[in-house]
Amino acid sequence: MGAVKASPQSQLRLLDLADLDAELARLDHRRRGLPEVAELARLEARATQLKDEIVVTETELSDLAREQGRAERDVDQVRARIDRDRARLDAGQVAAARELATLQSEVESLRKRQGDLEEIVLELMERREGLVSKRDELAAERENLGTEIAAVTARRDAAFKEIDEQAGHASEQRAQVVAEVPADLLKLYEQIRDARGVGAAALRAGRCEGCHVTLSTVDLNQIRASAPDEVLRCEECRRILVRTPESGL
Numbered sequence: 001m002g003a004v005k006a007s008p009q010s011q012l013r014l015l016d017l018a019d020l021d022a023e024l025a026r027l028d029h030r031r032r033g034l035p036e037v038a039e040l041a042r043l044e045a046r047a048t049q050l051k052d053e054i055v056v057t058e059t060e061l062s063d064l065a066r067e068q069g070r071a072e073r074d075v076d077q078v079r080a081r082i083d084r085d086r087a088r089l090d091a092g093q094v095a096a097a098r099e100l101a102t103l104q105s106e107v108e109s110l111r112k113r114q115g116d117l118e119e120i121v122l123e124l125m126e127r128r129e130g131l132v133s134k135r136d137e138l139a140a141e142r143e144n145l146g147t148e149i150a151a152v153t154a155r156r157d158a159a160f161k162e163i164d165e166q167a168g169h170a171s172e173q174r175a176q177v178v179a180e181v182p183a184d185l186l187k188l189y190e191q192i193r194d195a196r197g198v199g200a201a202a203l204r205a206g207r208c209e210g211c212h213v214t215l216s217t218v219d220l221n222q223i224r225a226s227a228p229d230e231v232l233r234c235e236e237c238r239r240i241l242v243r244t245p246e247s248g249l
């Protein structure tokens, strides 16, 4: 690695490259950390939950409707039987006192049964009303959620577009800079960037701008003695240390 040599101009281009890479990393970080992304995940989770709740409520409603239908048919049957018994009583068809008493007591117990069944029907109707309003509330929430999801999606997409435009611009600039950097220097830069996130830093006022460590007099003297085309590395952070007019040498 120590064998890599490059003109001071090429080395300075690495600083532009590092700036552009920092910009691209910042944009990538911003894209992934957009509050709209987290917000959408939350809203969509609620939408899924809501869908399930609506299915459960609809199922309960149709079960209840079936149950109510059954109870109503029972009421009709009991009522028909009461009518039949009463018709017999009214027509004077039953003469025997014993039979008469039996029939009258049957009508009485049928009336009680009818009352109980009607009570059940009422109770089922009430439960159904409760479920219908619950379902309506869920449906209204789903509608609001849909509107909210659309709005957040639009905001997210607008932010994505802006970020992608900036990233596209930075990538274009990067390609231009890369074209001006010799292959071996670029390779070294990329290797360090892969390992450390940042490939090159400027030496400014005796300090490495990458790790902000001030170089010792010995190190600075060594740098002063180095040929301009020698590619230097920061002893501290191992990044390519690029000499600038403000290096303080």
Ligand SMILES: [Zn+2]
Binding pocket: 201, 208, 209, 210, 211, 212, 213, 234, 235, 236, 237, 238, 239
């Ligand atoms: Zn450093």
